[in-house]
Amino acid sequence: MSRVFLLVMDSAGIGGAPDAHAFFNGDTPDTGSNTIGHIAEACAAGRAEEGRSGPLRLPTLDSLGLGRAIALASGLDAPGLGAEPVGPWGAATEVSNGKDTPSGHWELAGVPVPWDWHYFPKEIPAFPTEVTRALMQAAGTDGILGNRHASGTAVIDEEGPEHMRTGWPICYTSVDSVLQIAAHEERFGLERLLEMCREVAPLLHDIKVGRVIARPFVGDETTGFTRTANRRDFAIAAPGRTLLDSAKRAGRDVHAVGKIGDIFSMRGVTDLRKGPDAKLMEHLSDLVDEARDGALVFANFVEFDTNYGHRRDVSGYARHLEWFDAELGRILPRMRADDLVIVTADHGNDPTFVGTDHTRERVPVLCHGPEPRALGQIGFTDVGALAAAHLDIPLPDPEATP
Numbered sequence: 001m002s003r004v005f006l007l008v009m010d011s012a013g014i015g016g017a018p019d020a021h022a023f024f025n026g027d028t029p030d031t032g033s034n035t036i037g038h039i040a041e042a043c044a045a046g047r048a049e050e051g052r053s054g055p056l057r058l059p060t061l062d063s064l065g066l067g068r069a070i071a072l073a074s075g076l077d078a079p080g081l082g083a084e085p086v087g088p089w090g091a092a093t094e095v096s097n098g099k100d101t102p103s104g105h106w107e108l109a110g111v112p113v114p115w116d117w118h119y120f121p122k123e124i125p126a127f128p129t130e131v132t133r134a135l136m137q138a139a140g141t142d143g144i145l146g147n148r149h150a151s152g153t154a155v156i157d158e159e160g161p162e163h164m165r166t167g168w169p170i171c172y173t174s175v176d177s178v179l180q181i182a183a184h185e186e187r188f189g190l191e192r193l194l195e196m197c198r199e200v201a202p203l204l205h206d207i208k209v210g211r212v213i214a215r216p217f218v219g220d221e222t223t224g225f226t227r228t229a230n231r232r233d234f235a236i237a238a239p240g241r242t243l244l245d246s247a248k249r250a251g252r253d254v255h256a257v258g259k260i261g262d263i264f265s266m267r268g269v270t271d272l273r274k275g276p277d278a279k280l281m282e283h284l285s286d287l288v289d290e291a292r293d294g295a296l297v298f299a300n301f302v303e304f305d306t307n308y309g310h311r312r313d314v315s316g317y318a319r320h321l322e323w324f325d326a327e328l329g330r331i332l333p334r335m336r337a338d339d340l341v342i343v344t345a346d347h348g349n350d351p352t353f354v355g356t357d358h359t360r361e362r363v364p365v366l367c368h369g370p371e372p373r374a375l376g377q378i379g380f381t382d383v384g385a386l387a388a389a390h391l392d393i394p395l396p397d398p399e400a401t402p
């Protein structure tokens, strides 16, 4: 029996989504966004020179068909990419009405989102009175800070000093269906923050807000405030029977690496390994040796999105891609002959685009293991189906109970 390693480079889209015009960054439709394609162009033009230099070097991902996938998805010949693929490759299109992490991951795991998410308006206050009241009650404070659309790094700079004075939690949202709560790990307390998120999450899930996200930070007014790796996502449970549920029901080991456990509310997970991306790569490396026959290893590398996509940091995104590529190049030769590795993404976050939000894009589907073949234009759910077929377990089923 063989294993599947499903690796998500969070936000590493490749353009070309047919419905990009229906998704926005501010007032600008996402039409034309292309995360990896535009990074490759910026690198080739010498516009991504911080901490790296020159054309984008992704020999491993490209050998799996990255350049071909970008051309297939968007028609763009990305500079320096386009090698003959050594495994099955293609480009996947999402149907869920959402360009966020849960929509992308659930659909990759075989279950598109059947409902419309609730988004908070771009007004101040952004949250309705009953939500604000619930937040104050869960925090045990007389008020909250923020209560608006914000970027997470900017909002702790702006509200951090007031947070230190009053102890009120900083609550904010974005174009995604999220309510995020930032609080100082010592001033407010990490456990208290997590408990607060846990307490308000059911109310938010009831109104179809996808996630409540704890955003702990440290620092002070003089040195500045920094977010820590102790972020936690409290997501609505996925509808239907996902790839993870199907694997677990079949008695398989399901290793969740990174925020996969949070995204699937721990359902269908038998082993959880977390940390920053560099640590996740170590977990992945360990699992190449440790995962038993028939196991599903599902990993999410979030820093592409959080540290570079939302921050519109082209050099940083390019550096992280090059780091990931080099690490993957060391890991692939250690796979067993009958393993299947699928490298993909959950949505875009083009660092060359306007705004600071995700971009609606197709994603690459790059496989290592089986003989090369063109998968063509496929759906996100086909990725879950590929994994299920390789593991010889029943297909995920949106209609079935978990």
Ligand SMILES: O=P(O)(O)O[C@H]1O[C@H](CO)[C@@H](O)[C@H]1O
Residues within 6 Å of the ligand: 101, 150, 151, 152, 153, 173, 174, 175, 176, 177, 178, 180, 213, 306, 310
């Ligand atoms: O600006 P930060 O806090 O990183 O927020 C980002 O993180 C959220 C979850 O991915 C997104 O909705 C986006 O707003």
Ligand SMILES: [Mn+2]
Residues within 6 Å of the ligand: 010, 011, 100, 101, 104, 305, 346, 347
């Ligand atoms: Mn994501």
Ligand SMILES: [Mn+2]
Residues within 6 Å of the ligand: 305, 306, 310, 358
């Ligand atoms: Mn994001």
